[in-house]
Amino acid sequence: MSVVGMIIGIKPRRIIQTRCEKECQVQDLVLVNKKFDTILLTMWEVFVDNECKYISQNLKRKPVLIGKHLKVTSFNGLSLSTKADTSFFIDGEFEIVEEFKSWGHTNCELIDEILSSKLSIPTVEKDFTEIKNIQGLKTVS
Numbered sequence: 001m002s003v004v005g006m007i008i009g010i011k012p013r014r015i016i017q018t019r020c021e022k023e024c025q026v027q028d029l030v031l032v033n034k035k036f037d038t039i040l041l042t043m044w045e046v047f048v049d050n051e052c053k054y055i056s057q058n059l060k061r062k063p064v065l066i067g068k069h070l071k072v073t074s075f076n077g078l079s080l081s082t083k084a085d086t087s088f089f090i091d092g093e094f095e096i097v098e099e100f101k102s103w104g105h106t107n108c109e110l111i112d113e114i115l116s117s118k119l120s121i122p123t124v125e126k127d128f129t130e131i132k133n134i135q136g137l138k139t140v141s
Helices: 046-061 095-106 107-117
Strands: 004-010 014-017 023-031 039-042 066-067 071-073 077-079 088-092
Touching: 004 039, 014 039, 023 046, 039 046, 046 066, 046 077, 046 088, 066 095, 071 088, 095 107
Parallel strands: 039 077
Antiparallel strands: 004 023, 004 066, 014 023, 023 039, 066 088, 071 077
C-alpha cells in the first residue's frame, strides 16, 4: 500500500519483543490526510535510526511523507507498518507535497488540536512501571 500524509507527531522510540523473541526498536508516527483523518505509521528497526531521526529534527515544519510498500494492520485499530521493501520520500519535490504544505499552513490550528488529542500518552520512559514491579500480582505457574 502507498500513502501520502503530513507528519504531525512522533511518539517515543521503544523496544518490543517479537513472536520470535527478537528485540526490535519501533517508533510511531502520526499522519494526517486532507480529510483530517489520522493514522499511526509504525516504523521498524532501520527506519527508526534513519527516517525517524530526520523527522524528529524537522517535526516543527510538519514534513509530508510519501510511503510505498507499507503493510496495513488492524492491531488496536487500523494502522500502517513498514516492511523490508518500504520506501519513503519526505518533503520530496512533488506537486502533492506542495499541496499538502499549503493545506497544512491554512489549517494549522485544527491540525494542532488533532495533534494534542492524538499524542495524549506519556512521553517519558520513567512514567512507565514494569509489570515485575507491580505489587500484589500473583505469579502464574
